[in-house]
Amino acid sequence: MKFSPSRQRLYYLLRQSSIDLAAAALCIAQDEYPALDIDAYLMTLDAMAAEVQERLPVEPYPLKVLQTINRYLYEDLGFTGNTQHYYDPRNSFLNDVLDRRTGIPITLSLIYLEIARRIGFPMEGINFPGHFLICPNRNDMSLYVDPFYQGELLFEQDCRNRIHQVFGHPVELKPEFFRVVSPQKYLVRLLTNLKQIYLNNTQLDKCLGISEQILLVDPECYSELRDRGILYYHVGRWPEARQDLQEYLAFNPSPEHIPLVQKLLGQLSEYS
Numbered sequence: 001m002k003f004s005p006s007r008q009r010l011y012y013l014l015r016q017s018s019i020d021l022a023a024a025a026l027c028i029a030q031d032e033y034p035a036l037d038i039d040a041y042l043m044t045l046d047a048m049a050a051e052v053q054e055r056l057p058v059e060p061y062p063l064k065v066l067q068t069i070n071r072y073l074y075e076d077l078g079f080t081g082n083t084q085h086y087y088d089p090r091n092s093f094l095n096d097v098l099d100r101r102t103g104i105p106i107t108l109s110l111i112y113l114e115i116a117r118r119i120g121f122p123m124e125g126i127n128f129p130g131h132f133l134i135c136p137n138r139n140d141m142s143l144y145v146d147p148f149y150q151g152e153l154l155f156e157q158d159c160r161n162r163i164h165q166v167f168g169h170p171v172e173l174k175p176e177f178f179r180v181v182s183p184q185k186y187l188v189r190l191l192t193n194l195k196q197i198y199l200n201n202t203q204l205d206k207c208l209g210i211s212e213q214i215l216l217v218d219p220e221c222y223s224e225l226r227d228r229g230i231l232y233y234h235v236g237r238w239p240e241a242r243q244d245l246q247e248y249l250a251f252n253p254s255p256e257h258i259p260l261v262q263k264l265l266g267q268l269s270e271y272s
Contacts, residue, residue, distance in 0.1 A: 006030035007216060009038070014217060019183035022094065022114045025107075025190065029093040031209060041095050045111070048072075049118030056119065062136055062143075063153075065121050069112065070151035077101060081108065081148035092194040105132035106190050108147040127181040128159070130166040132189070135178075144178075187217045204235055222251045226261060233264055242268045 003011060010027035013020055022045055026038040052072050057064050073079045082091050082102040090096035094110060097103035103111075109125060109132050116123040122137040126144060133144045133154070144154040146162065154162065156173065163171045181189070191214045198207040211228040214221060229244030245261050245268075253261070 003216075004031065004034075006034070007213070010213070011216060014184070021110060021183050021186060024183070024187055025094040025110055028187070028191065028213060029095050031213065032089075032093060033095065036095055041098060044098055045114045046118065048077075048111075049115045052115055053119050060121075062121075062138065062141060065116075065119070066136075066145060066151065066153065069115055073112065073115075073147075074150045079103075079108065079111070080150070081105070087197050087200070089194060089197050092190060092197070104193065105146070105148040106186075106193065109134045110186075110190075112145065112147045112151070125181040125186050126177075127179050127185065127189070128177050129163065129171075131162060133159070133162075184217055188214055188221065191217065204231060207231060208235060222248055222253065225251075226253065226257060229261070230264065233268065238268050238271050 006027045009030075010024055013024045013027065022042060023038060026036065026041055030036045030038060052069055055068050055072060057068070079101045082088065082104060085091070086104060090100065091102070091104040092107060094107055097107045097111065106125075113123050113125065113134055116136075123134050123145070124137050126133040126135055128144075131146070131148070133146055135141070135144045142156065144159060146152045146154055152158075159177075160170075160173055163173070163177070191210050195207055195210040195214070198204075198210060208228065208231040211224060211231055214224045215228060218224070225244050226248045229241050229248060232238070232241035232244060242265065245265050249258065249261055249265075
């Protein structure tokens with residue numbers, strides 16, 4: 001398959017021993033904005049981190065570092081969670097979030113993570129359900145940060161309250177809620193959010209483009225292979241649909257999805 005320049009760069013980044021999340025997220029955005037200057041936005045993050053570095057106290061204790069980042073991002077620059085237009089696709093593109101200074105949890109978390117990494121204070125993404133969080137990469141701290149809500153610092157009880165707020169009812173906290181997310185899983189979650197927005201707006205061509213990027217990031221995401229096949233079917237790209245759906249069945253999918261895939265393949269046979 002021949003890739004666009006943005007996908008070629010994403011493909012290259014994904015095969016490095018240490019994935020540059022910001023560069024990868026900007027490659028994803030470049031699919032939407034072909035003229036986007038990725039390196040210019042990476043330099044913007046460099047400059048932001050340099051500003052934070054200058055403001056750090058002489059004794060950079062973890063809480064003081066977090067407070068310094070919070071003051072810079074939310075008080076000085078005015079970053080905020082986009083509560084009014086949460087499902088605006090621009091909230092999922094890192095360039096738009098940097099330009100507009102508003103976004104959703106996963107993109108605001110990415111900016112926070114990138115600044116922290118550049119100042120030598122590594123943090124990690126947490127696969128918290130329904131609401132992305134981050135935490136310092138330290139064994140001596142059980143503290144979480146919510147970049148969507150002004151960098152609010154959360155302890156376990158606060159996380160219980162936050163998940164109650166997200167789902168509208170109490171939810172039992174489970175250890176898997178606090179697992180660190182890999183760079184690949186981070187990008188898949190970012191793309192899945194965007195795909196759902198396009199799907200809700202019945203923008204199938206854009207949805208298909210996102211599905212293709214998900215499989216570029218995680219080629220073994222077989223549920224996405226099924227979804228891409230269905231999308232190919234709906235936009236009339238029947239040879240690609242047949243290939244994806246047949247390949248999906250070859251991977252022994254869960255039984256509940258087999259009838260639909262077989263039905264679509266039966267309809268595709270009428271077009272051959």
